[in-house]
Amino acid sequence: MxxxxxxxxxxxxxxxxxxxxxxxxxxxxxxxxxxxxxxxxxxxxxxxxxxxxxxxxxxxxxxxxxxxxxxxxxxxxxxxxxxxxxxxxxxxxxxxxxxxxxxxxxxxxxxxxxxxxxxxxxxxxxxxxxxxxxxxxxxxxxxxxxxxxxxxxxxxxxxxxxxxxxxxxxxxxxxxxxxxxxxxxxxxxxxxxxxxxxxxxxxxxxxxxxxxxxxxxxxxxxxxxxxxxxxxxxxxxxxxxxxxxxxxxxxxxxxxLKDFEKPHEALKAVLEMMGELNKQQKAEVLESLTLGMDEYELPPSSLKMFFIHGVAPAFPAEEEVAGHVPDWMRLPLTQARLNGAILDVLLLHRVRLGILVDHGDMPSAQLTSRPLRQVMYGLLLGRRKHRVVEERDRDGLQLKYIPVRPIVEGLIQQLARSSLHEAEPSDRLQVLLEALRVTQDSLSRLPPQLRLPVAVTCYWLREAQPPPDETLLKALLLGLTYGDTQRHSAPSQTLQKLFKPKLDMDVVHAFNQWQACLNDTIHLNQLLGCPLPEPQIARLYKGTLVHQLVHMMRTGGRFKGLVKGDRSSARLYQTMLSVVHQLHRQEMSAPTKTQKNETGPQRQPLEDLTPNLKKLFFQCDDEETVTEVKSALRAQEDLYLEQMLSVPTRFRTKERNNRCNNPEISRKEECRGWDVL
Structure with a gap:
């Protein structure tokens, strides 16, 4: 600069x-x-x-x-x-x-x-x-x-x-x-x-x-x-x-410059020193220099009233910004609650995408999240003929401006840019969930602050190229789970000091795609008025930790010291992994009615069976029956998690028996969910 x-x-x-x-x-x-x-x-x-x-x-x-x-x-x-x-x-x-x-x-x-x-x-x-x-x-x-x-x-x-x-x-x-x-x-x-x-x-x-x-x-x-x-x-x-x-x-x-008193005297002398230029060329030089000097002429401050009274500045009238940017956006833009790139979309129909550390032979990691940006462009530009947004992104090692069409379909057609902030919260949430292709029910098992990151992870698992393997997924979710809880703990600090694995470009590219998806989802979520809570990134994701976890998982490293005594986080990890697997399987399979009829009897899913068991529990006064129902509920939940996590049943059964027979084992193995690694 x-x-x-x-x-x-x-x-x-x-x-x-x-x-x-x-x-x-x-x-x-x-x-x-x-x-x-x-x-x-x-x-x-x-x-x-x-x-x-x-x-x-x-x-x-x-x-x-x-x-x-x-x-x-x-x-x-x-x-x-x-x-x-x-x-x-x-x-x-x-x-x-x-x-x-x-x-x-x-x-x-x-x-x-x-x-x-x-x-x-x-x-x-x-x-x-x-x-x-x-x-x-x-x-x-x-x-x-x-x-x-x-x-x-x-x-x-x-x-x-x-x-x-x-x-x-x-x-x-x-x-x-x-x-x-x-x-x-x-x-x-x-x-x-x-x-x-x-x-x-x-x-x-x-x-x-x-x-x-x-x-x-x-x-x-x-x-x-x-x-x-x-x-x-x-x-x-x-x-x-x-x-x-x-x-x-x-x-x-x-x-x-010591020999001059006034700017115009110095500019005149410069033009004389460039005598070979014709009259038009000298006029262009003078215009360019004058433009550069004008940048140091200061207008009255437009931020004083904002800092003192919280009043957002008016849009610059001479640039006709006000005609293209809804007035309701002024305050959230000034408060940095909306990304400034929104103005580029509205005024220039162009956006600059971030350049990530990635090998030139790899496709841009920003391609994965393009559909999410298309939804944002649709909300901002609406259904206008021949309207595209030029995305500045890399293609190999070249910088290119790529025309991208906004997505204007479904609920987006009913939401006007000028009144987007007044739309029903349920509609704004639905736009976000449809963009990520997840459902509200599927996220309901998660703490509010993890719903957006897990929804992004489901989207990434489906859209990233090449598709992330199970090791990458588990390392990512472990990082999300334990990143904050172990932030200041000795095991986590020790882990980060032990080694710095060599860059694996496949791993770098995969997590670059995830970060691009998270970044664009947060910007879309902000534009929609945050129907999902915005996650605190510093307490959510540590790139170095996730890379170390991938390396350790692939080389047979042990993790017990990282999570010892943190049973709640282990269960949270289990829950996230099961939600992601469930959504991914539903997305990949989605059988038709004919396929369902041909496959014969299906195992009744947990979400269908559990309400019936709970209903029986509340209707029954017999103590023995109540105990049986409680056991059935616990067994069904364990079975469900085992199906989602692909853990051998006999290993789970043996572990539960050992817990019952030896309380000391139960105390030492608090982090039960860690076994899924």
Whole structure:
């Protein structure tokens, strides 16, 4: 982001910074910048699906350090893409580089600074739980952050070099120099040691006029100005004084700008230096440079009323956003309860899909969840002729825009975008369940917080290619079951430290597909007003743990230490596995009436038999009969679980007999469900 090389220039001239003891103040935080720096600086996993719980812990520590120093944080996030497409070329080039990096990471096991897919969701969920004020902009956040910082006279925390250009009265606190892990104390006040940057110090040091900073950024080339062919006419490095530190092209440009007072004087001189261009070409150069300079002209803040009074900003009228985006979406978008990509669908009919660490020979993991996104497109765009959404995704190692048609069928046809938030909860739930092809009854045996993840797992088991095997399924469900309960336990920590298995690209690809399905289901669930509870990702899924479980299961590892004494979690695992198997078998078989007649007598399912047994239990007063009914119920439940889990009956019978005959065995083998491994 921002002016390339500017951060390096400032690091090579440290006298521009001022050492400060920061505390007792508001602080505006560039959320996307903080997210990336915290994750990458911590050394957390990037290639095995992420360490979301560890990232949540890190974010909690960061917020605690701010609170300890009486710092009031306000986090601002990017939203949708710029509707004018001014940065389309830059954004596309970055996506192409990420595809290459993702392949390199997968093929060589290197870390290429690629965020695991669900990291941003963990970031938002954690800040919401910690009650940190968060605002998601309709577009990019830089201008909104700078505008509010000017009104509040408070500093900005970011590493984005664009903030070196904005004139911020409270200054900029670069994240790389913000030592939040080393809180210090002076008297009764605690503070964070850090460095502060101010444009006045920069201009004094390089002896240029303050009003020329936007001109400097545009001529150096920022996200909006890419003049690759300028080098044919001008080499700014030639103007750098002898002995200037790197980057020399920025040193030379700043030295050249010393002779000018006004921006238009500098632009005129640049055009004269490019004398070989014709009149039209010079006009295009001038327009591009002016556009780049205009990005540093700040409008009044639109977030102040939101942070203080909870009032969402109006949609930008000049971009005709209001005509395409329902008014009811303003508040949930600003609160980050709706994904900013919704604006891309509505305004650009285009969406950028995340690039995951995956081998270039594999198909994109995002293909698996495309039907879920098609449902979301149908809700947002409705039944409009010739309407498609272009999905930016990889095809091999190439970046492509793939036209995808919205799905508008069933209940979706009856739900209008303008009143979607007012639709009956049962209808909104039904749309979600039909997209995942599960039923409400099938999920009723599960705790509310696991219904959406298990429904996603059923969808993944059916749609993923190649189809996940039983080991992958069991490892995933074990991770979902024990990930949170064992979060801080010694066995879990020991397991994660014991080994880091080599990347298995089949495993990586399978779980990439699951994460893509979960990500898109959560976004669809949000759009529908959360008919299913949104799971807390950091407490649900740990990519490294699931990869370790797969490795251990395939190499004959033992798990008893991981779950010893946790009978409730073992039963929860059993329940999830039986629900997934049941739904998968129903989906795969679904016999017709003719097939049912030809197959002869069928075993009566548990859901049909159990009510009859319970009815008998409540109608009977005889103690002996009651005991028999209770035994029948328990036997039927055990039989049902054994059928779902494919456990040999004689092993189950032997185990139950041993439990009855020896209470010590019962005490030692609390985690009965673990035997299904």
């Amino acid at each position: 921002g002016v390339q090389g500017l951060t390096t220039l400032l690091d090579n001239t440290p006298q521009i910074y001022r050492e400060v003891r920061f505390g007792r103040s508001r602080l505006l935080i560039d959320g996307c910048n903080l997210l990336h720096l915290l994750y990458f600086k911590s050394g957390l996993d990037q290639n095995r699906g992420g360490q979301y719980a560890a990232f949540e812990d890190l974010l909690e520590q960061f917020v605690a350090a701010l609170t300890d120093c009486s710092i009031a944080p306000y986090v601002v996030l990017d939203g949708g893409s710029d509707p004018t497409d001014k940065k389309l070329r830059t954004v596309t080039q970055r996506a192409e580089r990420r595809i290459q990096k993702a392949h390199q990471a997968a093929a060589g096991g290197t870390e290429e600074r690629l965020l695991p897919l669900l990291t941003k969701l963990v970031f938002r969920q954690t800040l919401a739980r910690l009650k940190v004020p968060v605002a998601q902009c309709y577009g990019e956040a830089d201008q909104e952050i700078a505008a509010l910082a000017i009104e509040w006279q408070c500093p900005v925390l970011s590493n984005d070099s664009d903030f070196f250009i904005f004139e911020l009265p409270g200054g900029l606190l670069p994240l790389t120099h913000f030592r939040w892990e080393a809180v210090e104390q002076s008297g009764s006040h605690r503070y964070i040691p850090c460095k502060s940057y101010n444009t006045s110090s920069f201009c004094i040091f390089f002896n240029i006029q303050r009003q020329l900073l936007p001109t400097f950024a545009a001529l150096a080339g920022n996200d909006y100005v890419k003049l690759q062919w300028m080098g044919k006419f001008i080499s700014w490095a030639e103007f750098a004084p002898a002995g200037s530190p790197a980057p020399r092209h920025l040193q030379g440009l700043l030295y050249w």
